[in-house]
Amino acid sequence: MSGRGNRRLRELAAGAAPVAGWAVGVALVASWTAELPARVAVHWGPDGRADGFGGPVSTVLLTGVVAGLAALATAGVLRARRFAVPERRLLVGSAAGTAFFCVALLVGALAGQRGLADPAAAPSPTVPALVAAVLAVAGGAVVARLLPADPPGAAHARTAPPATAPRLPLAEGERAVWSGFTTMxxxxxxxxxxxxxxxxxxxxxxxxxxxxxxxxxxxxxxxxVVGSARVWVDERGLTVRSPLGRPTWSVPLAEVAEAGVTDVRPFREFGGWGYRVGRDGRAGIVLRAGEALEVTRGDGRRFVVTVPGAAQAAALLNSLATRQRT
The missing domain is CATH 1.20.5 (Single alpha-helices involved in coiled-coils or other helix-helix interfaces)
Structure with a gap:
C-alpha cells in the first residue's frame, strides 16, 4: 500500500474508533440482557444510592450520541489541515477518550448489576469510573498515535528570517541565551x-x-503542570518547560522561519488558559493576556507563549536562525 493510502487508512481507523468502542459496549450489554434487571440503575445520588433507572440496552444505545459526535469531531479536525500533527493528535485523542469514558463507565456500572433482582441495590459506580478513566486515557492515546507523523524535516525553514524581523546584534562566535518565566x-x-x-x-x-x-x-x-512555565531561547531554539520538568514544548532552531511579538486574548482566541489550540490553528502555552512570543515554523505552523520580554526573545531567536543559515 502506498504511503498516502496507509495514511488515509490510519485516519479512517482513528475516526471509526469511537463508534467501534461504542459497538463493543452495546454488544456486551446485549449479551448480559438475561442477567440484568428489566430496569437498571443509571444514576446515583450524593449518598451513593441509585435514584435513576432505565432499560439496559436502550441506555447504552444513547451513548452512541457521544461516539457519533466524537467521530464527527475527528473528521472535522482531519479536514482542517491548519492543525499540525501534535494538535490533531491531541484533539482526536481527546474526542475518542471522551467517548470511551462514557461507554466504559456505563458498561462497568451495568456489569455490577448482573444477577441483581432489585436495581435500587446497585453499587455506586466509583470503581467503574476509575477503570473507565484509565481506559479513556489509554484508548485516547492509542487513537492519537494512529495519526501518522509528518516526514522528517517537513517543518524546517529553508531561508533566514525576513529582513523586517527584529534582530539582536551578535558578534561572530558570540553565544547568547534568553530566559523568562511566565505564570497564569x-x-x-x-x-x-x-x-x-x-x-x-x-x-x-x-x-x-x-x-x-x-x-x-x-x-x-x-x-x-501548566500554571507556570520557564522559557528559554538559545542555539537549540525555543524551549518551554513546566515546573515539573515534563511536559516540555520546543521549536528547534532549524524550524524557526520567523519570530515576533503578538498580543493574545486567551478566551477570545484560545478559549482559556494552559496548553491551547486556537481556532486559527495556532498552538502554545497561553497563561495570561497581553504580550506573547510567536514563532512561525517553516511549514507555516505557529507556536505562541505568553511571556514578559517577548520582544527580546524574538529578536534573539531571529538572530540565531539567521546565523545558522548564512
Missing amino acids: QPAGLAVLVTTGLVLGGLVVVGVAPVPLLLAPALLLVIGL
Whole structure:
C-alpha cells in the first residue's frame, strides 16, 4: 500500500474508533440482557444510592450520541489541515477518550448489576469510573498515535528570517541565551483554587460523594503542570518547560522561519488558559493576556507563549536562525 493510502487508512481507523468502542459496549450489554434487571440503575445520588433507572440496552444505545459526535469531531479536525500533527493528535485523542469514558463507565456500572433482582441495590459506580478513566486515557492515546507523523524535516525553514524581523546584534562566535518565566494570571489561578475548594467542601459537608475529591486533585495537577512555565531561547531554539520538568514544548532552531511579538486574548482566541489550540490553528502555552512570543515554523505552523520580554526573545531567536543559515 502506498504511503498516502496507509495514511488515509490510519485516519479512517482513528475516526471509526469511537463508534467501534461504542459497538463493543452495546454488544456486551446485549449479551448480559438475561442477567440484568428489566430496569437498571443509571444514576446515583450524593449518598451513593441509585435514584435513576432505565432499560439496559436502550441506555447504552444513547451513548452512541457521544461516539457519533466524537467521530464527527475527528473528521472535522482531519479536514482542517491548519492543525499540525501534535494538535490533531491531541484533539482526536481527546474526542475518542471522551467517548470511551462514557461507554466504559456505563458498561462497568451495568456489569455490577448482573444477577441483581432489585436495581435500587446497585453499587455506586466509583470503581467503574476509575477503570473507565484509565481506559479513556489509554484508548485516547492509542487513537492519537494512529495519526501518522509528518516526514522528517517537513517543518524546517529553508531561508533566514525576513529582513523586517527584529534582530539582536551578535558578534561572530558570540553565544547568547534568553530566559523568562511566565505564570497564569490571577483570574486563572483563582478559578482553579476556587473550584477545588468548592468541590472539596461539597464532599466535606456530605453533599457530594467522596470520589469527587479526585477533581480537586486533578485541578492541583493541572496547576502544577501548566500554571507556570520557564522559557528559554538559545542555539537549540525555543524551549518551554513546566515546573515539573515534563511536559516540555520546543521549536528547534532549524524550524524557526520567523519570530515576533503578538498580543493574545486567551478566551477570545484560545478559549482559556494552559496548553491551547486556537481556532486559527495556532498552538502554545497561553497563561495570561497581553504580550506573547510567536514563532512561525517553516511549514507555516505557529507556536505562541505568553511571556514578559517577548520582544527580546524574538529578536534573539531571529538572530540565531539567521546565523545558522548564512
